Amino acid sequence: MRTVASLLLPLAFVFLPGCSQRALAAPESALPIIYGADEAFRPYEWFSEDGRLDGFQIELVREIGAVMGRRVTFVSGPWSTIRGRLIEGSVDVVSMFDQPVRREYADFGDPHSVLASEIFIRVGSKPIHSLEELNGKEVIQQAGALSTEYLRTQGIKYTSIQVRDQFEAMRLLASGKHDCVITTQVGGRYALQKLKLQNITTSGKPILASNVAFAVKKGNTEILNLLNEGLAKLKANGTYEIIYQRWLGEGNRIQLGEMRQMQRVLLLSLGVLALLIIGALVWVKMLRRAVAAKTFELQYLAEHDSLTGIYNRHYITVAIREAIQEFHAHPTQRAFGILFIDLDRFKLVNDSLGHHIGDLVIKAVAFELLASVDNRCLVARWGGDEFVVLVKSVPDNAALLKVAHKIADKLKTPYTLSGKDIFIGASVGAVMASLRYQSADQMLRDADNAMYRAKADKRTSVRVFEQQMHELAARNLRLSSDFQKAIARTELVNFYQPIYHLKSGQLVGFEALVRWQHPELGLLAPGSFLPILEKTEAMRLLGEAVMREAAATAKRWHENHTSEFYVSINVSDEQFAFGNLAEMLRSLLEEFNLPAHFLRIEITETVLMADIFGGMSQLDELKRLGIRILIDDFGTGFSSLSHLATIPAETIKIDRSFVHSLAANTKNYEIVRTILSLSSNLHLGAVAEGIETIEERELLSSLGCEFGQGYLFAAPMPAADAEILLGMNRLSG
Numbered sequence: 075m076r077t078v079a080s081l082l083l084p085l086a087f088v089f090l091p092g093c094s095q096r097a098l099a100a101p102e103s104a105l106p107i108i109y110g111a112d113e114a115f116r117p118y119e120w121f122s123e124d125g126r127l128d129g130f131q132i133e134l135v136r137e138i139g140a141v142m143g144r145r146v147t148f149v150s151g152p153w154s155t156i157r158g159r160l161i162e163g164s165v166d167v168v169s170m171f172d173q174p175v176r177r178e179y180a181d182f183g184d185p186h187s188v189l190a191s192e193i194f195i196r197v198g199s200k201p202i203h204s205l206e207e208l209n210g211k212e213v214i215q216q217a218g219a220l221s222t223e224y225l226r227t228q229g230i231k232y233t234s235i236q237v238r239d240q241f242e243a244m245r246l247l248a249s250g251k252h253d254c255v256i257t258t259q260v261g262g263r264y265a266l267q268k269l270k271l272q273n274i275t276t277s278g279k280p281i282l283a284s285n286v287a288f289a290v291k292k293g294n295t296e297i298l299n300l301l302n303e304g305l306a307k308l309k310a311n312g313t314y315e316i317i318y319q320r321w322l323g324e325g326n327r328i329q330l331g332e333m334r335q336m337q338r339v340l341l342l343s344l345g346v347l348a349l350l351i352i353g354a355l356v357w358v359k360m361l362r363r364a365v366a367a368k369t370f371e372l373q374y375l376a377e378h379d380s381l382t383g384i385y386n387r388h389y390i391t392v393a394i395r396e397a398i399q400e401f402h403a404h405p406t407q408r409a410f411g412i413l414f415i416d417l418d419r420f421k422l423v424n425d426s427l428g429h430h431i432g433d434l435v436i437k438a439v440a441f442e443l444l445a446s447v448d449n450r451c452l453v454a455r456w457g458g459d460e461f462v463v464l465v466k467s468v469p470d471n472a473a474l475l476k477v478a479h480k481i482a483d484k485l486k487t488p489y490t491l492s493g494k495d496i497f498i499g500a501s502v503g504a505v506m507a508s509l510r511y512q513s514a515d516q517m518l519r520d521a522d523n524a525m526y527r528a529k530a531d532k533r534t535s536v537r538v539f540e541q542q543m544h545e546l547a548a549r550n551l552r553l554s555s556d557f558q559k560a561i562a563r564t565e566l567v568n569f570y571q572p573i574y575h576l577k578s579g580q581l582v583g584f585e586a587l588v589r590w591q592h593p594e595l596g597l598l599a600p601g602s603f604l605p606i607l608e609k610t611e612a613m614r615l616l617g618e619a620v621m622r623e624a625a626a627t628a629k630r631w632h633e634n635h636t637s638e639f640y641v642s643i644n645v646s647d648e649q650f651a652f653g654n655l656a657e658m659l660r661s662l663l664e665e666f667n668l669p670a671h672f673l674r675i676e677i678t679e680t681v682l683m684a685d686i687f688g689g690m691s692q693l694d695e696l697k698r699l700g701i702r703i704l705i706d707d708f709g710t711g712f713s714s715l716s717h718l719a720t721i722p723a724e725t726i727k728i729d730r731s732f733v734h735s736l737a738a739n740t741k742n743y744e745i746v747r748t749i750l751s752l753s754s755n756l757h758l759g760a761v762a763e764g765i766e767t768i769e770e771r772e773l774l775s776s777l778g779c780e781f782g783q784g785y786l787f788a789a790p791m792p793a794a795d796a797e798i799l800l801g802m803n804r805l806s807g
Contacts (some may be wrong), residue, residue, distance in 0.1 A: 101317050106145040109135050110156040114216065114239030117264045118169065118286075121150070123636050130321035131169040133187060134590035135288070137313055151217035152238075153387070157297040160289070166297050171284040181292055183302045185285035185491065186314075187322065188434055188787060190383070190441070192222050192276045194255040194262055196247060201253060201277045208232050212252040214243045219712040221256045224282050236757035247269040248274055252331060256281075259383065260322055269357035270579030273363070281382045315430065353579040366606035379455040381433060382440035390462050392455035397464065401507045410710050411506045414521035415443075415481065416509050418499040418527065420459035420683070422651040426689075431491055434496065438489050438505035446484045447477065462518070471506055471538050478502045482535045505539040507528025517634060526550070530605035550606045556592065556721040557603065557612055561619055564592045568623045569790035570641070571798055573761060573783045576775040577743060583640040584626040585676070585783060587790045588616065610648070627793050637803050642674040642704055656695035663699070670700030675729065678706045690721065697722040706763070708749060727751050728779070736773055743773070 075304045111119045111127055119129040127148055132366075139146035150156070151167060159165040161179050171189065172182045193202050198573040200206065208230050210611055215222050217236045225232065235252055235755055237243045243255045255262065257380040259280060266274055288301045308314040315566040347357060370421045376388040385393075400408040417439065424432035438461065443453045443461060465480070470475050503525030513515050520539040525550045528537035570584040607613045628641045645655065655675070663670055675696060681689070693703055708726040728749055753760045765784030774782060787805065 084133055086542065100293055100687075104144060106147045107135075107139060107300075108164070108166045109148050110159055110168040111150040112153045112168075112528065113150045115153070116240055116261055116268075119150075120239065120260070123311070130187070133317050133321070134305075134308070134314070135167070135301075136171075137308055137317065138301060141313075142300055142304040142308050144300065153216070158217065160210075165286050165292055166288050166294065167284060168407065172287050172289075173220065173284060175223065176289070179292060180289040181294065181298055182285075183288040183290075183298050185287045185307060187286045187318070187499070188283065188437055189286050190280040190283040191256055191262065192259050192262055192280050192383070193243070193278050194247065194257070195253070195277045195749040196250070196265075197273045197275055197417050203278045205230055205276050205281065208254075211254060214252050214255045215255060216240065216243065219257070220284075221282060225256075230570065234783050241269060241576045243351075244269055244271055244274060250346065250781065276383075279444055280441070283437075295792070298549055304305070316445055318430070340469045340747060344788070373530050379440075380436055382455055383698055384440050385452060385454035387454065387456050387462075390452060390456070390464060391514045391518075393452055394517060394724075397466065398507065398511055398514065398517070402509065405509065408466075409507055410464065410466045410658055411471075412517055412521050412523045413478050414456075414472070414503040414505075414518065415461040415485075416464065416501050416525050417459035417485075418501060418529070418535075420498060422647050423496055424650040426498060426653070427494070427496070431496075434491050435489060435496060438491075439485065439498070440498075442484050442487075442508070443481060446481045447547050447750065451477070462521075471504070474504050474506060475538060478504045495626055499524050500535065502536045503528055503539065504536065526605055529608065530601060540543065553592075553598075553603050554583055554606050557590075560590060560592075561615055563593075565593070566616065566619050566623075567591055568627065568793065569619060570627075571640075571783050571790040571795060571797035572788050572796065573781055574787055574805060576762075576771055576779060576782050581799060581803050581805075582641065582775075582781060584641060584796055585642045586620060586627075586644070587789075588620050589790075608646075608648070613646050614652055617644075617646050618658065620746040621658065625662040625666050625668055625673060626627060629668045631797055631800055632668065633673060634797070635800055637800055639800060640672055640674050640702070642676050644676045644679070644706065650677065650681050650689065650692070655692055657697060657698065659701060660699055671702070674704055674725075676704045679708065693722050723758065725759035728760060728762045730784070733762050733770055733774070733784070735766045736770045746779075747777050754778060 079570045093605040106609065109132075111129075111132060114120055114485040115129070117129055118131045119127070122128040127150060132148070135146055136436075141685065149159070151159075156165065156168055157170070160168050169186075170176065170180075172185065177183075180381060184641075193208075195202060202211075203224070205228055206552055208225065209232060212233045214235045214237055216239060222234060233591060235246070236597060237246060240255075240257050240261045243257060243660055244262070247255050248269075248271050248664075254277070255274075257265075262276075265271075288305075289300070290298045290301075303312070308317075347354065347361065351357065371524060377385060379386045395413060397408070397410050401410065409574055417435075418433065420432065423435055436455070439461070440453070440455065443463065447453060447465075450466045450468070452466075454464075455461045456462045465477050465479070470479070482500055482502050485498060490496070503521045503522060503523065505521040507517070520543065524537045524539040527543060557765075567589050568586045569589050570586055572581055573583045573585060574580065588600055589599075590603055591596050604616075605611075607616060617772065624641050624643050648656065659673065662668070663673070670778070676694075696703060702724040703722060704725040704727055705721070705723050705728040706727045728746060732745050732749075734742075736742055736746065750760055759781065760779050761782065761784040762770075764780050765771050765774065765782045765786045770784075770788060771782060791799075800805055
């Protein structure tokens with residue numbers, strides 16, 4: 075429930091506009107912005123009980139006008155009328171769903187919220203699980219709602235009952251008339267809470283998810299730019315978050331604890347009435363109905379994720395357990411599989427862009443998953459950035475992998491939120507049902523293990539569980555525990571792989587590659603322990619240890635040799651997201667009195683693309699320090715050519731997967747040729763990784779690649795051996 079202060083704050087801007095310290099007087103010649111408001115779109119736009127225009131979008135546009143120094147005036151009416159006035163030009167701006175059909179007559183700004191619609195039914199009526207089940211139904215809808223247009227495009231034959239707003243719709247449904255209501259999640263639940271209706275609940279999956287944004291008539295760029303700039307300012311100074319939480323945040327949701335408390339009160343009241351008024355059967359019946367409605371609602375909350383509306387961890391675990399029981403009873407008829415999905419760069423997005431954007435990403439991923447699967451599948455949020463999909467009636471691994479790859483490919487598409495392209499991606503572990511599985515926990519454990527193997531495998535984002543992964547999981551658990559002591563005991567050491575000029579054979583630098591000198595298991599390559607450290611603080615501490623040793627080694631070599639060289643250091647997602655990269659390197663350069671050109675930083679495309687704008691500021695700081703930047707594994711991530719020209723990088727590194735078995739007139743040959751042509755046009759240097767044969771070296775050199783590294787020249791080696799190569803300065807022979 076909103077506080078008195080939060081209710082009075084919007085009134086201050088209406089009745090005391092001169093008291094706003096931020097509002098600057100607009101020039102007399104500046105025309106006011108005319109905003110068209112839907113008079114019945116709660117809690118976004120509507121007339122409050124005191125006759126005043128109010129709501130999330132109303133307060134938001136008022137604040138934008140204040141911060142931008144432009145007066146905003148309002149006209150209101152039914153949505154169909156307001157939309158018509160925007161098209162004819164008598165209204166400057168409205169808020170509406172950003173859909174392709176509406177882009178024919180309007181330009182949209184940056185989204186300010188995300189909305190989905192839901193189906194609401196009476197408690198006790200037959201559930202509606204899909205749009206097809208709406209055929210022949212009487213559906214209550216707000217006049218002019220987008221859901222009306224959408225259902226027509228889906229070929230659904232139903233009777234539409236048009237009403238003024240969600241309040242009228244819910245009252246009509248609660249009275250026993252018609253079959254269901256289709257309206258927005260926020261608006262529908264807001265109406266139920268305010269009307270205190272207990273016999274209505276949601277049914278089926280959310281539909282019609284879409285961004286909501288300010289829209290102007292086609293070509294009105296002046297006002298659109300002003301709105302975008304004002305929205306950005308409100309987000310930067312925290313005003314947007316205050317308005318969002320006031321109207322759409324957790325305070326306006328019915329809390330589970332409150333429901334449980336209400337249920338206890340009702341049950342206690344029922345007991346007291348049963349003891350005191352045995353004959354009052356009518357009252358007992360009414361109370362029982364109230365308890366049944368509340369119990370149904372509690373059951374819904376117990377089985378669904380509060381943020382996304384999809385199934386939660388508890389529900390999917392029970393569903394898998396039941397599927398295992400059915401499979402044991404009918405192995406040939408009840409085959410199924412599960413997918414364990416983990417987002418690859420969600421922590422980076424959350425740390426760099428904030429939890430509000432993180433929540434929007436989680437919601438968007440949930441809708442993408444629902445859109446990627448058919449009716450055989452149950453989709454659930456496992457927790458954090460992890461999801462589980464139960465796939466029924468799937469005969470074998472090949473069919474299960476088809477579903478998994480469809481999901482992985484879908485999640486590679488960038489999300490545009492707050493004007494930024496956000497690249498996420500996902501790793502998927504798959505496991506088929508087997509008679510050896512006796513519990514849901516066993517299947518989920520194996521799917522989780524397969525997911526981690528997919529995350530460690532650069533060749534694919536999907537892996538099927540294999541039996542040997544059990545032993546690997548036990549080994550990883552031990553390594554994770556041992557690593558807590560590894561840094562303190564200086565068990566982490568850098569190996570160095572030389573980088574040569576391909577034509578002259580001159581040594582130009584080294585790449586620092588970490589190794590773990592485990593006291594019992596011996597020397598461990600990074601692939602055996604880095605995947606288990608991802609998304610943990612240990613990954614950042616590892617990166618700092620590698621940088622310190624690389625700087626100390628470069629200083630020692632610089633004092634002992636006159637040859638020019640550099641040492642390149644890989645930066646992980648976690649270290650980049652922490653945001654102190656330039657500060658740490660500056661400190662190391664000062665500590666070791668080392669010129670900046672002796673160190674270079676390697677960063678992958680995917681790390682940078684996760685937050686291209688925030689990441690760019692870090693790279694600019696590094697460039698000002700004099701540290702050169704290399705884009706690692708180029709071509710394997712989600713390359714964004716629109717940003718590549720603006721990244722302050724000096725060199726790109728061609729991934730080993732393109733160099734391996736390189737031969738003329740092959741697909742890899744054409745990819746490498748294209749990458750080298752691009753780097754030449756952008757005046758970027760190029761280093762080829764993984765060169766293993768003389769033929770690969772000669773082909774790369776003929777294509778214009780200047781530098782390379784790989785086992786043809788030398789494997790990664792200890793610092794002492796690398797220093798001997800530095801003294802030789804070029805390839806022998």
